[in-house]
Amino acid sequence: MSENIYKTKQRSIILKLLEDNSENSFTIDEIVALLKKNGEPVGRTTVYRYVENLSKSGEVRRFYEGGRSSATYQYVKKENHCAEHMHLKCTECGKLIHLGCDFMNGVCSHIEEHHKFLVNNSKTTILGICEDCLKNGEK
Amino acid sequence: MSENIYKTKQRSIILKLLEDNSENSFTIDEIVALLKKNGEPVGRTTVYRYVENLSKSGEVRRFYEGGRSSATYQYVKKENHCAEHMHLKCTECGKLIHLGCDFMNGVCSHIEEHHKFLVNNSKTTILGICEDCLKNGEK
DNA sequence: TTGCGTGCAAAGGTTTTGCATGGCA
DNA sequence: TGCCATGCAAAACCTTTGCACGCAA
Numbered sequence: 001m002s003e004n005i006y007k008t009k010q011r012s013i014i015l016k017l018l019e020d021n022s023e024n025s026f027t028i029d030e031i032v033a034l035l036k037k038n039g040e041p042v043g044r045t046t047v048y049r050y051v052e053n054l055s056k057s058g059e060v061r062r063f064y065e066g067g068r069s070s071a072t073y074q075y076v077k078k079e080n081h082c083a084e085h086m087h088l089k090c091t092e093c094g095k096l097i098h099l100g101c102d103f104m105n106g107v108c109s110h111i112e113e114h115h116k117f118l119v120n121n122s123k124t125t126i127l128g129i130c131e132d133c134l135k136n137g138e139k
Numbered sequence: 140m141s142e143n144i145y146k147t148k149q150r151s152i153i154l155k156l157l158e159d160n161s162e163n164s165f166t167i168d169e170i171v172a173l174l175k176k177n178g179e180p181v182g183r184t185t186v187y188r189y190v191e192n193l194s195k196s197g198e199v200r201r202f203y204e205g206g207r208s209s210a211t212y213q214y215v216k217k218e219n220h221c222a223e224h225m226h227l228k229c230t231e232c233g234k235l236i237h238l239g240c241d242f243m244n245g246v247c248s249h250i251e252e253h254h255k256f257l258v259n260n261s262k263t264t265i266l267g268i269c270e271d272c273l274k275n276g277e278k
Numbered sequence: 279t280t281g282c283g284t285g286c287a288a289a290g291g292t293t294t295t296g297c298a299t300g301g302c303a
Numbered sequence: 304t305g306c307c308a309t310g311c312a313a314a315a316c317c318t319t320t321g322c323a324c325g326c327a328a
């Protein structure tokens with residue numbers, strides 16, 4: 001099960017795109033198109049395989065967003081300990097908000113104690129609308 | 140955009156299956172196979188179209204569960220006011236738990252006040268493992 | 279040099295669409 | 304009777320796999 005052993009040009013290109021746009025999520029198609037547009041094309045198969053690797057190692061999160069028909073991927077920083085807190089995701093702009101606050105940590109304890117359910121933060125995403133998009137919507 | 144105008148044999152068959160098994164979620168394939176097995180076969184296309192309708196009108200919820208490669212659908216009772224509370228879904232057995240408790244209602248208020256984010260309960264599902272599956276896992 | 283990574287082509291699987299037929303109101 | 308619903312077949316997608324070649328270590 002050895003993975004991500006080699007450092008290649010393609011991998012650094014893909015990772016850079018995701019890192020530089022960590023506030024957004026992308027479908028495989030969008031990644032391929034963006035890289036092509038940037039003059040650094042990478043094969044679709046490679047994108048699938050590498051992004052899937054990143055997803056397994058936790059550097060990237062996989063979502064199924066409301067409107068889109070295929071999976072989307074979004075970068076999360078390693079040092080953020082994302083397995084330990086919940087996440088909010090804006091369905092309008094794609095922004096990912098890390099909920100590392102004491103109150104929300106208590107929520108998991110509440111669910112575990114009162115509802116006998118062990119929450120998996122890696123798989124859970126709370127969907128809704130962020131502040132900025134709410135303001136824009138009011139116009 | 141008129142929808143679900145006619146009451147047909149196929150529609151009542153599909154709806155009955157989902158209602159009678161509201162504690163479980165099914166892929167399209169599973170629905171088609173079950174109906175066939177029950178001696179009441181319905182065309183795959185019809186299942187896709189009707190279930191998608193139900194999903195839009197809120198009678199059915201659509202999930203992408205961890206292990207499965209395609210979408211799953213699960214019935215939710217109309218009178219449950221599911222837009223007003225959060226849901227837990229067990230990734231092991233598929234059970235859906237309705238979180239209609241005061242504490243959890245307060246969670247949405249907390250997120251709205253302190254994180255400036257409006258939660259959409261219709262789209263949000265908290266994933267994890269339920270009591271029964273935890274016990275089975277300990278064996 | 280060794281063995282993993284890449285990417286084309288093809289396969290596999292899921293979902294959607296076109297269209298003739300069937301059935302509800 | 305007038306539409307909408309159904310379901311077959313085909314198309315359109317999305318994702319995975321096989322394999323020969325390329326490249327990092």
